[in-house]
Amino acid sequence: MSKFLSPLYSSLVEYVPGEQPQDKKYIKLNTNESPFPPCRQVLEALNEKETARLNLYCDPESKMLKEALAKQYGVKKENVFVANGSDDILNFAFMAYAREDGCAFADITYGFYKVFAQLYGINAQIIPLKADFTLSADDYCGINKFIAIANPNAPTGICLPLAEIEKVIESNPDNVVLIDEAYVDFGGESAIKLIDKYPNLLVVQTFSKSRSMAGARLGFAIANEQLIKDLEKIKFSTNPYNVNRLTQLAGICTIENQAYYDKNAKEIIASREFTTKKLEELGFTVLDSKANFIFAKSDKISGEELYLSLKERGILVRHFTAERIKEFNRITIGTLQQMECFIKETENILKEKNL
């Protein structure tokens, strides 16, 4: 840290992304990316002609991309916001809607919420999940704070029924309730259908998980027109060109080829069920996941030891050190072949350690 950094940020603890080691080839089951490449049409669209236009600024309003998303979700273009990954939107939302008197989110959830709260000097009410890692909607009813809920949640994968989500939205009419649906395409139920009913509902989704575009950075929000206007105001006050030319194009092309991504999501769901069953046969506890990852622990081997042993064998999973979840690992669901390999290596590790 230099002596020039504003004291506002001297104690800020930044978000730590999952490792992206460049030293050797791993089976990467640690950052919830899709194991599948973008569809062929996306690859073809990002051609020499389009790349040659990188000297020109992109459309700051992302008009065509918004229109495509609006059509896909049966809303108006004015209900859609796009940004440089959904992290960009979370940032804008905390900036715009969380006030000093506070915001609220779960103790075990996406790690970025805490960082944004700290970044903007906002008191965070951290609400523990129940012992079984489910979220109790009642804990959030009428609390009168900006609320962020990941549904399905990360890193647990557990999905809350939409009726529970609705209770939270309905009982906090004077505050924005942000539902982070990064994983909704793997079996969750989206809150998008509620946006006309609740002007305080902000639904956030991403192209990073089910749409194979993590490296291109594209996220979107769907909400009441007024909320979208707020987000546009913040965006045009920070970085009007936050979604680059090639990403806008790739996004449109992705939406046009939804069938390919639906098929991939189906395959991932099938591999998730396969992996869950195999781990359970090995004595693991696996939380009920509606995401493209599972959260699992064994009482034979510690979370850290399993993580390290798998890494030695070329398989990366995500291990968190927080007390409540340190015996777990979060395992991204890759292709069926990758998951067979993961299961085989896990079996070998247990065998070699005589567990």
Ligand SMILES: *Cc1c(COP(=O)(O)O)cnc(C)c1O
């Ligand atoms: C991955 C993830 C994000 C961030 O996605 P990007 O669009 O890549 O920024 C947001 N929320 C949750 C819960 C996630 O797991």
